[in-house]
Amino acid sequence: MKLGYSTYALQRLDIFDALPRIRSFGYDAIEIATGEDWPTAPRKLNAATRQDLSSHIADLGFPPPVLFASVPTCAPGDARQAVRNQLADVCRLARDLNPGPQPSVITTTVGGRRLDWDTDKQRMADDLLELADLAAGSDTILAVEPHVGGAFDTPEKAVWLMRQTDHKHLKLNFDHSHFTVLGMDLQHCVDQCLPFAAHIHIKDGTMTDGKVTFLLPGQGPLDLTAYMSALVRGGVTIPVTAEVSAMIWRRPDYDPWTAAASCYRALDQARQAASG
Secondary structure (H helix, E strand, O other), X not given: OOEEEEHHHOOOOOHHHHHHHHHHHOOOEEEEEXXXXXXXXXXXXXXXXXXXXHHHHHHOOOOOOEEEOOOOOOOOHHHHHHHHHHHHHHHXXXXXXXXXXXXXXXXXXXXXXXXXHXXXXXXXXXXXXXXXXXXXXXXXXXXXXXXXXXXXXXXXXXXXXXXXXXXXXXXXXXXOXXXXXXXXXXXXXXXXXXXXXXXXXXXXXXXXXXXXXXXXXXXXXXXXXXXXXXXXXXXXXXXEEEOOOHHHHOOOOOOHHHHXXXXXXXXXXXXXXXXX
């Protein structure tokens, strides 16, 4: 089982300097954040830089990266064109960083307006189908993440959405932390979500009096060995990518490399225990 790391946790660091450091910890894969405040936003990378970055990634032994993009997928009305333009820009970057024949993957949450699941789920499905069609034009998969606190927040909703859309370029980003904080059964969540997953995030978290606190893997209640064992039983072949929450990396005392090392140690120990 491969382990990945997301540059979402490395907002202020140069990507060319960060990637060798990530590799030195032992990580096998990367996810690159593409938000406007990151140095890897599409508009900040010209053609020559993209080619250099693609070569740098390959030279380090990483597969083509997954890209993280906060796309307001369900923005209404006149905002739809801006959403399409944003996704198209990220899709082009994804393909520029992927020299191989396999589809690229872009992860995002569902957002753009206040949604109610019971009344808006079909509208949500329709909006995502529109974007999946756009992604298909770049041979890119859009992987949406169920997220605590939103309308799209349970494995059952995830399964409904996947079956309702049934689009090979629309899949799930499985981040069990959003189910952990709700006290959901690990095996049930894996069984429901893993068959539709194109990407996997891992972090930990707790909920106290309705307030969620996200944590690094291994620092909360999630039994990482049980988690890895469930993924092994599910036949997972995609990397398990550590994601450091903004709740952590925005702290004034945050050390990005201490966090990266901590994530790797916890996940690698769990991986070895699960495979042993």
